[in-house]
Structures are given as C-alpha cells and as structure tokens.
Amino acid sequence: MIVFEQGKVRFNLRVVGIALDGERVLVHRGERDDFWTLPGGRGELLEPARDTLAREMREEMGVDVEVGRLVWVVENFFEHEEMSYHELGLFFLMSLPPSSPLLSAHEFEGSEELTDGGTLKLLFRWLPVAGLAELALLPSFLRQGLKSIPPTTEHVVHRDGD
Numbered sequence: 001m002i003v004f005e006q007g008k009v010r011f012n013l014r015v016v017g018i019a020l021d022g023e024r025v026l027v028h029r030g031e032r033d034d035f036w037t038l039p040g041g042r043g044e045l046l047e048p049a050r051d052t053l054a055r056e057m058r059e060e061m062g063v064d065v066e067v068g069r070l071v072w073v074v075e076n077f078f079e080h081e082e083m084s085y086h087e088l089g090l091f092f093l094m095s096l097p098p099s100s101p102l103l104s105a106h107e108f109e110g111s112e113e114l115t116d117g118g119t120l121k122l123l124f125r126w127l128p129v130a131g132l133a134e135l136a137l138l139p140s141f142l143r144q145g146l147k148s149i150p151p152t153t154e155h156v157v158h159r160d161g162d
Helices: 049-061 130-134
Strands: 003-006 009-021 024-028 041-044 067-082 083-095 107-113 119-128 153-161
Touching: 009 049, 024 130, 041 049, 049 067, 049 083, 049 107, 119 130
Parallel strands: 009 083, 067 153
Antiparallel strands: 003 009, 009 024, 009 041, 024 119, 067 083, 107 119
C-alpha cells in the first residue's frame, strides 16, 4: 500500500472509480462511517493505477469493471480519526459489466480486508446525481462535480472544511 506516515500526518495514494448508470452514481461507505465516498482503494507499489482500481473492485464487489479515462487528479487535504491526511486521488470513469446484477440493486454489501487482518463491511448504494448536494459525500467537491464530468482531465486541490 502506498501510505506514508509522519507523526499524525498520513500521505496516501487512492485510486477511485466513478460508476455512472444513467442519472445515478455508485457510492459506498464503511459500516462505521457517517459519510459516503466513491469506491476505490489504495495503490500498491509498482501497480499501475488502472490495475489498482480493477483489483479493488474485484476484492470489494466481486466484479470485473472496465476502467475508463482519468477524470480528476485530486490533492485532497482532510482530517479523519485524529490524523491529518494529504491524499493524492486518481479518479477514473469505470463501468460494471452490462450483465452485472449489481446494476439492478439499489444497494448491496461488499467487504474490504484491513491491514490488521480484519474485515470491514462496506455498503454500496446507487444514488441520483441530482440529489448529491444534501449527501455527506467526500470529498465534497464531488457533490457538484459529478453533475458535469469534465471532458478532459482536471487537477483539483481540495480541502474539506474550508
């Protein structure tokens, strides 16, 4: 995993999938979290970002996704569980196979293996893009950004709480 810590500051590389299906987007959260994010995971050393996303979706949802183009490169700064984060996020379009039963499910469960050997239950949900403004979706720029996906890759510097 590409994670570096210095005291109470953590840097990590997160690769994220933007799964759109008509007017809805796939979000997820850990069972202990009170906020939603787009699905994804941390990169591994010597693993290309597209491979990271495909691997994470196989592990968390049990499905092979098609990874599309890079939409956003995000420098994301935030606080979580008494740590200050400097996260570099690579946000790719992705699609589930047309035959996937997950496309017809409003919500479904997945899981993530934790570094301590445990397992975290994940809740996935398809939500209307138009209704994201009121959702606790992080990073918060996504609440508006997902309404109009840019035609070319954009660099975003984001600080939640500003």
